[in-house]
Amino acid sequence: MSFILHGLPVSAGIAIGQAHLMSHATLEVSHLVISPRMVEKEVARFDEALLRVRSEFEAMKGGKENAPAEIGAFIDLHAMILSDPELSEVPKQLIRERRCNAEWALVQQMEILVEQFEQIEDPYLRERSYDVRQVVERVVRELVGQPGRAALKAAKGVREENLIVVAHDLAPADVIAFKEHRFASFVTDVGGATSHTAILARGLGIPAVVGLHNARQLIRDKETIIVDGARGVLIVNPDRRVLEEYQLRRSQIELERSKLQRLRTAPSTTLDGVDIDLHANIELPGDVAAALGGGAEGVGLFRTEFLFLGRGDMPTEDELFEAYRKVVKGMDGRPVTIRTFDLGADKNLHPEDVSGDRVHTNPALGLRAIRLSLAEPRMFQTQLRAMLRASKYGKIKLLIPMLSHAHEIDQTLAAIEQAKSSLRGQKIAFDEEIPVGGMIEIPAAALAIGLFLRRLNFLSIGTNDLIQYTLAIDRSDEEVAHLYDPLHPAVLMLLAHTITSAEKCNIPVSVCGELAGDPTLTRLLLGMGLRQFSMHPRQILEVKQRIMQSDFSELAPIVRRMLRLEEPARIREQLERLNA
Ligand code: PEP
Numbered sequence: 001m002s003f004i005l006h007g008l009p010v011s012a013g014i015a016i017g018q019a020h021l022m023s024h025a026t027l028e029v030s031h032l033v034i035s036p037r038m039v040e041k042e043v044a045r046f047d048e049a050l051l052r053v054r055s056e057f058e059a060m061k062g063g064k065e066n067a068p069a070e071i072g073a074f075i076d077l078h079a080m081i082l083s084d085p086e087l088s089e090v091p092k093q094l095i096r097e098r099r100c101n102a103e104w105a106l107v108q109q110m111e112i113l114v115e116q117f118e119q120i121e122d123p124y125l126r127e128r129s130y131d132v133r134q135v136v137e138r139v140v141r142e143l144v145g146q147p148g149r150a151a152l153k154a155a156k157g158v159r160e161e162n163l164i165v166v167a168h169d170l171a172p173a174d175v176i177a178f179k180e181h182r183f184a185s186f187v188t189d190v191g192g193a194t195s196h197t198a199i200l201a202r203g204l205g206i207p208a209v210v211g212l213h214n215a216r217q218l219i220r221d222k223e224t225i226i227v228d229g230a231r232g233v234l235i236v237n238p239d240r241r242v243l244e245e246y247q248l249r250r251s252q253i254e255l256e257r258s259k260l261q262r263l264r265t266a267p268s269t270t271l272d273g274v275d276i277d278l279h280a281n282i283e284l285p286g287d288v289a290a291a292l293g294g295g296a297e298g299v300g301l302f303r304t305e306f307l308f309l310g311r312g313d314m315p316t317e318d319e320l321f322e323a324y325r326k327v328v329k330g331m332d333g334r335p336v337t338i339r340t341f342d343l344g345a346d347k348n349l350h351p352e353d354v355s356g357d358r359v360h361t362n363p364a365l366g367l368r369a370i371r372l373s374l375a376e377p378r379m380f381q382t383q384l385r386a387m388l389r390a391s392k393y394g395k396i397k398l399l400i401p402m403l404s405h406a407h408e409i410d411q412t413l414a415a416i417e418q419a420k421s422s423l424r425g426q427k428i429a430f431d432e433e434i435p436v437g438g439m440i441e442i443p444a445a446a447l448a449i450g451l452f453l454r455r456l457n458f459l460s461i462g463t464n465d466l467i468q469y470t471l472a473i474d475r476s477d478e479e480v481a482h483l484y485d486p487l488h489p490a491v492l493m494l495l496a497h498t499i500t501s502a503e504k505c506n507i508p509v510s511v512c513g514e515l516a517g518d519p520t521l522t523r524l525l526l527g528m529g530l531r532q533f534s535m536h537p538r539q540i541l542e543v544k545q546r547i548m549q550s551d552f553s554e555l556a557p558i559v560r561r562m563l564r565l566e567e568p569a570r571i572r573e574q575l576e577r578l579n580a
């Protein structure tokens, strides 16, 4: 049966392929290789989780004295499964021998047991595989204390290019793993348009739709799906006519993309001769090729935290240095803006490392980004030293995420000075004049912009967070995604205020949030006076095309008038005129 699902469009393009369903949400656990010194701690964590589930069973039985006998029998069966050495001991061997995290060890062992059960002829015994799954789910829930992350496994015998991943949710750490896979697309039940998961999809250039609510339940494995990433539409089991129509549209899009390639070496200059810098946002050193391929004149944002997400321990200074040096050398003299770790919220190295056992009710407002770096001075010094060491090999700029207070800037500058002086003491060369910039992504920073302009060498506006915090909309929550509005007058005022204030003080300012890569907003930003944009490499040429068709000086008065409007409908109407 053919049916259509609607979600949030997060990454344009058309994909046609077979559904590849991720396993049940709770059993989608992260696959981590733990360090040898963590092994016994991991075994203990596993034992504690078993213990907690066991006492849960006991409590359930205790409270069910008057309940029907079947429930008692059912709990007994689950308690028995839990105590079976196949589930309580073998995973510990796996943790010790393969150094995998407890969740992964348990799920691996579960898969073996389930397969054995499924081969049993007796239907009653065969059905017990469900009980094994249920018991394991309980333990996994204890271990993670939250819904588990997805594990990406390529289906046997099927080419990844033909697969569309259908998941309840994907964490940024999962999507970053897509860089090693070649899935045609992914769709999820939850997630917002500027969540890091969505941003990564755009960076990969694969069509994606999020916020579909129950796609994971409605779609079956191997069903044919069309993903229309620009419209946020999913067509399941399309008929032949629809399929042909989308195949045609897909080839038209490919043709347009290849035509844009002609602009790769053209200068990004407006009709009236104003040069605009177009830089790339990257997550991994391997993205340098895409940045250069897209014609980027530099890296405007290197999101350094992605390189080590989900690996479970902190990278060493040398590992960081090598990664940064690789990017700088790859960019061959072009400027590279490296952002210090923006960990926390939806991006944790290992949930335990940064959050301990606490449950964070508002992680986006918690110990994230520079707040976490300042709270972990050893980790911060390690990163700063690595960045400074890499500055010997090219033009590096340091970018600090999520600043809001003057004292945070002062503390950060002191930390940079400390890293510099330790390197000087060891006679290690670095760029003494390395520029330090701040991200403007909290409304307080945009409003009190003077504090930033006086202390920093450049600014970069992170509109993804600026919108999230201005409008109080969790950027990864699809329930409020309809309220996430880049054209809200308050957002426009903060943007324009930051750009004009920086310009007055001769401090370079760029926009590196998703807005910068949206060609429908290019003229609006130019009209505010913006001359530096940073975006995912795949978006650069389309934005360049728009720049080449625009007149910088004509846009300023139109946008000034637009900024006086408060009614959203009128703002949109004016934007359409601007783009006509
Ligand atoms: C932003 O907030 O706009 C930004 C560029 O940073 P990130 O998306 O990594 O939070």
Ligand code: MG
Residues within 6 Å of the ligand: 401, 441, 462, 464, 465
């Ligand atoms: Mg941000």
